[in-house]
Amino acid sequence: MYQMKKDRLTELFQAISGTKDLFLPLRKCDQTNYGLWTPEEVFDLETLKTVKSAKDCFFPQSEVLYRCKTEDGKISIDPQKLCDRPFVVFGMRACDVKAVEVLDRVFLSEPVDTFYAARREHGTIVSLACHEPEETCFCRNFGVDAAASGADVETWIIGDSLYWKPLTEKGEALTESLQAVLEAADGEASACEAEETVAREQEAIRGVIEKLPFSHLDLSRFQPENTMELFDSPLWEELYKPCLACGTCTFVCPTCQCYDIRDFDSGKNGVQRYRCWDSCMYSDFTMMAHGNLRTSQMQRFRQRFMHKLVYYPANNDGLYSCVGCGRCVSKCPASLNIVKVIKKLGGEA
Amino acid sequence: MQELITRAKELLADGTVSRVLGWKKGDLGWDPEPAWFEKEEDLEGFVYNPFCGANLSKYLIAAGKLEGRTLVFLKPCDTYSFNQLVKEHRVKKEKTYIIGVGCRGTLDPEKVRAAGMKGIEDAAVDGETLKVATLYGEKEMPLKDALLDRCLVCKGKTHVAYDELIGAQAGEEAGPGELAGDRFAGVERLEALPPKERFAFWQGQLSKCIRCNACRNACPACSCLKCVFDSSQFDSSQKANADTFEEQMFHIIRAYHVAGRCTDCGECSRVCPQGIPLHLLNRKFIRDINTFYGEYQAGADTESRAPLTDFTLEDVEPGIVSKRGGGR
Amino acid sequence: MCECSCGGKTKTDTLIPMVGVITDIRTETPDVKTFRVVGRGGKKLFEHMPGQCAMVSVPGVGEAMFSITSSPTNTEYQEFSIKRCGTLTDYLHGMTVGEELTVRGPYGNAFPVETALKGQNLLFIAGGIGLAPLRSVINYVLDKRENYGTVDILYGSRSMDDLVQLKEIQEVWMKTPGVNVYLTIDREQEGWDGHVGFVPSYLKELEFATDKTVLVCGPPIMIKFVLAALGEMGFEKTQVYTTLELRMKCGVGKCGRCNIGSKYVCKDGPVFRCDEIDELPPEY
Numbered sequence: 029m030y031q032m033k034k035d036r037l038t039e040l041f042q043a044i045s046g047t048k049d050l051f052l053p054l055r056k057c058d059q060t061n062y063g064l065w066t067p068e069e070v071f072d073l074e075t076l077k078t079v080k081s082a083k084d085c086f087f088p089q090s091e092v093l094y095r096c097k098t099e100d101g102k103i104s105i106d107p108q109k110l111c112d113r114p115f116v117v118f119g120m121r122a123c124d125v126k127a128v129e130v131l132d133r134v135f136l137s138e139p140v141d142t143f144y145a146a147r148r149e150h151g152t153i154v155s156l157a158c159h160e161p162e163e164t165c166f167c168r169n170f171g172v173d174a175a176a177s178g179a180d181v182e183t184w185i186i187g188d189s190l191y192w193k194p195l196t197e198k199g200e201a202l203t204e205s206l207q208a209v210l211e212a213a214d215g216e217a218s219a220c221e222a223e224e225t226v227a228r229e230q231e232a233i234r235g236v237i238e239k240l241p242f243s244h245l246d247l248s249r250f251q252p253e254n255t256m257e258l259f260d261s262p263l264w265e266e267l268y269k270p271c272l273a274c275g276t277c278t279f280v281c282p283t284c285q286c287y288d289i290r291d292f293d294s295g296k297n298g299v300q301r302y303r304c305w306d307s308c309m310y311s312d313f314t315m316m317a318h319g320n321l322r323t324s325q326m327q328r329f330r331q332r333f334m335h336k337l338v339y340y341p342a343n344n345d346g347l348y349s350c351v352g353c354g355r356c357v358s359k360c361p362a363s364l365n366i367v368k369v370i371k372k373l374g375g376e377a
Numbered sequence: 378m379q380e381l382i383t384r385a386k387e388l389l390a391d392g393t394v395s396r397v398l399g400w401k402k403g404d405l406g407w408d409p410e411p412a413w414f415e416k417e418e419d420l421e422g423f424v425y426n427p428f429c430g431a432n433l434s435k436y437l438i439a440a441g442k443l444e445g446r447t448l449v450f451l452k453p454c455d456t457y458s459f460n461q462l463v464k465e466h467r468v469k470k471e472k473t474y475i476i477g478v479g480c481r482g483t484l485d486p487e488k489v490r491a492a493g494m495k496g497i498e499d500a501a502v503d504g505e506t507l508k509v510a511t512l513y514g515e516k517e518m519p520l521k522d523a524l525l526d527r528c529l530v531c532k533g534k535t536h537v538a539y540d541e542l543i544g545a546q547a548g549e550e551a552g553p554g555e556l557a558g559d560r561f562a563g564v565e566r567l568e569a570l571p572p573k574e575r576f577a578f579w580q581g582q583l584s585k586c587i588r589c590n591a592c593r594n595a596c597p598a599c600s601c602l603k604c605v606f607d608s609s610q611f612d613s614s615q616k617a618n619a620d621t622f623e624e625q626m627f628h629i630i631r632a633y634h635v636a637g638r639c640t641d642c643g644e645c646s647r648v649c650p651q652g653i654p655l656h657l658l659n660r661k662f663i664r665d666i667n668t669f670y671g672e673y674q675a676g677a678d679t680e681s682r683a684p685l686t687d688f689t690l691e692d693v694e695p696g697i698v699s700k701r702g703g704g705r
Numbered sequence: 706m707c708e709c710s711c712g713g714k715t716k717t718d719t720l721i722p723m724v725g726v727i728t729d730i731r732t733e734t735p736d737v738k739t740f741r742v743v744g745r746g747g748k749k750l751f752e753h754m755p756g757q758c759a760m761v762s763v764p765g766v767g768e769a770m771f772s773i774t775s776s777p778t779n780t781e782y783q784e785f786s787i788k789r790c791g792t793l794t795d796y797l798h799g800m801t802v803g804e805e806l807t808v809r810g811p812y813g814n815a816f817p818v819e820t821a822l823k824g825q826n827l828l829f830i831a832g833g834i835g836l837a838p839l840r841s842v843i844n845y846v847l848d849k850r851e852n853y854g855t856v857d858i859l860y861g862s863r864s865m866d867d868l869v870q871l872k873e874i875q876e877v878w879m880k881t882p883g884v885n886v887y888l889t890i891d892r893e894q895e896g897w898d899g900h901v902g903f904v905p906s907y908l909k910e911l912e913f914a915t916d917k918t919v920l921v922c923g924p925p926i927m928i929k930f931v932l933a934a935l936g937e938m939g940f941e942k943t944q945v946y947t948t949l950e951l952r953m954k955c956g957v958g959k960c961g962r963c964n965i966g967s968k969y970v971c972k973d974g975p976v977f978r979c980d981e982i983d984e985l986p987p988e989y
Contacts, residue, residue, distance in 0.1 A: 056581065056585070057582050057585055057653075058652050059585055061651075076495065079585075079587075089587065093720050096765070098765075101803070101805060102724075103724050103764065103807060104724075107717065134959050137958075139719040139957050141718065141720075141959060143718060160513060161496070161512075162495050162512070163496045163511075163512060164405075239512070241404060241405065241498065252967065255966055256986065259966070259986040269411075270410050270436075272591065272594040272595055272648075273590075273594055274593075274648075275588070275591075276587075276591045276648075276650050279587045279650075280589075285959070286961030287955070287960045288954060289720070289768065289955065289960070291765050291766070291767070293765045299764040299765040301764065303720075303960075306954075306962070308961065310590075310607075312607060313952070313962055314951065314952045316951070316952045317769075317791030318790055321951065321952075327988070331988075334966075334986075335961070338966075339966055339967040342966075342967035343967050357405075357408070358486070358487075358490075361594075362410060362411055363403050363408040363410035363411075363431075364410060367404060371404075
């Protein structure tokens with residue numbers, strides 16, 4: 029366990045960004061989102077939930093896969109260089125850390141997505157514990173511990189200090205490179221004191237989490253063997269009604285991983301084939317030349333939640349593709365969200 | 378609120394309407410959800426409170442395709458959108474039964490959060506104060522600071538379309554309500570900026586866009602069956618911010634498409650997950666229309682011809698663009 | 706194996722295609738052409754198994770999944786029979802021999818030609834362009850004739866002019882011992898003295914014995930009625946294989962759009978045994 033005064037955070041960030049790219053929650057135009065930190069940027073560690081999750085750091089909303097040029101009828105393909113520069117994402121909450129595990133199962137399974145794998149290889153995650161969890165949080169249901177994320181490095185901001193605890197080899201290596209800023213506990217007594225302070229904070233966080241309105245959802249019906257029963261439920265018709273068919277839930281979600289592959293014709297510079305986040309809420313998601321198999325918003329709405337709560341777990345040892353970050357709860361323009369779906373289909377409401 | 382439920386039940390029971398479009402209580406104090414009620418007993422979940430910001434007008438396009446009449450609860454400003462939809466033949470008046478509900482401003486949960494309130498469990502209006510119950514204790518803030526931006530320039534308490542009113546009075550003068558601030562102050566501030574700074578402002582704001590299309594899908598004026606941005610034959614159909622130019626195109630084109638039809642209901646800014654003040658683009662158009670063609674409020678009625686779809690000899694000449702310096 | 710300009714330095718992502726050259730184009734029907742494709746060096750692009758697919762693309766126009774219609778026993782090239790029905794296929798139909806496109810794959814599973822189908826009597830049922838994936842299996846089976854029992858092929862199309870691979874059917878398949886070919890078209894037509902009627906009803910007329918394993922591909926509506934007919938005839942769902950098509954982008958089960966329940970058509974399919982499909986939500 030290491031610690032440092034909170035007012036030295038900029039120093040810490042400067043030390044990290046000296047050798048690596050540093051992604052931090054940045055305050056820009058009244059909103060907080062992850063972005064590449066430079067000393068001119070304003071970081072914001074107070075906001076519990078960034079609008080978009082840290083997903084962008086590993087799976088950016090839009091990325092070029094390769095460039096194509098056709099000259100004299102010959103096509104040349106120039107693949108995008110993979111990420112080869114180490115980077116650190118600081119400030120990720122435990123739910124977002126868990127979401128990376130959900131993404132890993134998709135992108136690191138065979139055949140490995142090399143773009144994602146390269147970013148995972150070069151990225152080190154430093155999490156920040158949720159000092160004051162909010163009413164929209166329901167991470168507890170998905171085995172997330174807001175007080176201990178299990179990231180490469182776990183940190184807590186308590187009072188005027190930052191506590192820093194490396195957990196993995198990557199975390200240790202990062203810690204090693206920051207010895208000038210981080211203060212190792214001076215003697216056993218002080219080490220003990222730091223541990224106790226963090227333990228008290230963890231207990232407080234877990235205490236709040238226990239009392240949150242959505243902390244005790246009943247997920248027992250969301251099992252692969254109930255696929256057909258859930259799929260055929262008449263409740264979808266009722267649930268989806270206010271849905272505006274926008275992609276807000278999808279794009280603020282830390283685990284949504286569907287993507288589209290498209291071409292951007294940049295004229296004489298050739299064609300950029302890029303991929304970008306897609307939303308199963310969009311009408312063209314399953315559109316083919318000869319028709320569309322999901323023609324109603326109800327079907328599209330059902331797909332999103334069936335995927336998160338039934339299909340994904342069926343393929344991934346029961347792991348749900350929701351981490352309870354609550355972004356959809358606070359951002360849906362029609363106040364729909366996965367909690368309402370879980371309650372309704374799970375038999376609670 | 379009980380009065381609204383009772384009346385809705387009566388209208389369902391006597392067959393005047395086949396369904397009710399209103400709001401349903403959410404799980405938290407601040408997240409009522411637009412809801413359809415078909416049975417009297419379902420109305421027990423009905424709610425109407427200052428967090429019912431959603432403008433229900435657009436749902437009437439879908440409701441119009443269903444059998445029978447739909448009872449809808451509209452706040453004064455929502456009725457402008459309704460009228461505009463009627464004018465554009467998207468919604469039929471005879472398929473709708475409007476109960477105009479009184480409104481003293483609707484609230485923005487994001488603003489409550491921005492005021493530093495974490496863990497909002499419930500909130501209640503007490504005079505000019507918003508009392509908020511949070512996980513971390515009782516808190517309060519001035520009501521005005523929690524109002525949606527659109528309410529700060531309220532169009533007034535008058536419903537421009539209704540079948541009956543509950544909690545509101547007929548004949549209240551149309552026009553600014555007591556909250557009304559200067560509607561165009563934001564636009565004027567931007568106009569006064571040097572072009573470079575104005576560009577930087579929009580670039581900063583629009584680069585937050587995640588292309589979720591919430592603004593478009595919530596917008597009562599965006600009622601095209603198939604949006605031009607949903608066409609795969611069009612380079613601007615990108616879902617993502619391939620580059621910022623595309624983002625600007627999306628929002629600017631959208632503003633052009635709704636120009637003269639936008640009632641300034643503010644749904645675009647209300648639903649934007651990134652808090653982009655999109656209404657400022659629309660208001661710029663409204664202000665210009667007012668300047669060039671005389672005061673015009675889209676949705677004030679269902680018959681008048683809109684300035685941009687009408688021709689008069691007094692119309693401004695295209696040359697105005699360069700006269701104002703836009704042609705440089 | 707990487708033919709792109711990276712020079713094979715990096716491990717190539719499965720999303721990065723190879724350059725293919727069109728070496729032959731056959732006009733099969735008014736709206737179907739068969740494209741023969743090889744790598745730039747003149748060699749086959751990759752090895753595949755019958756039923757697998759590949760992503761064919763023209764940069765700037767689009768990319769889509771097509772079944773590989775040639776048999777793996779062909780050592781020289783791959784073929785794609787492509788129906789003109791959208792932006793990309795329109796463009797492909799305008800291409801000429803010698804032009805380049807990009808190909809990545811192969812993707813998906815294959816018909817179990819080396820396991821479950823081995824030693825079996827086989828009944829192929831195809832409609833229209835649905836012959837494309839089955840042709841790969843048929844030619845594979847004919848090339849390894851000794852490994853399989855009897856072969857019956859029932860193929861139908863809207864009209865005489867819409868039967869794809871007619872030349873091969875008449876000159877090769879019909880002349881192979883132990884292979885019976887039954888052709889049908891939807892409506893009477895001058896110059897056609899064969900069977901007239903829809904595939905499912907012809908199937909019932911033919912009264913096949915149920916000692917066969919059936920492979921079906923065609924338009925969704927045909928598949929639906931064929932499966933019903935097979936049921937009536939006493940075939941078990943475990944005896945029937947089909948191949949499905951949904952919107953695909955990545956080809957490797959990650960982009961999330963071709964799922965039927967928890968299965969991805971691009972990765973877990975496109976070939977499914979019909980009893981497996983029964984367990985999935987009806988979204989195909």
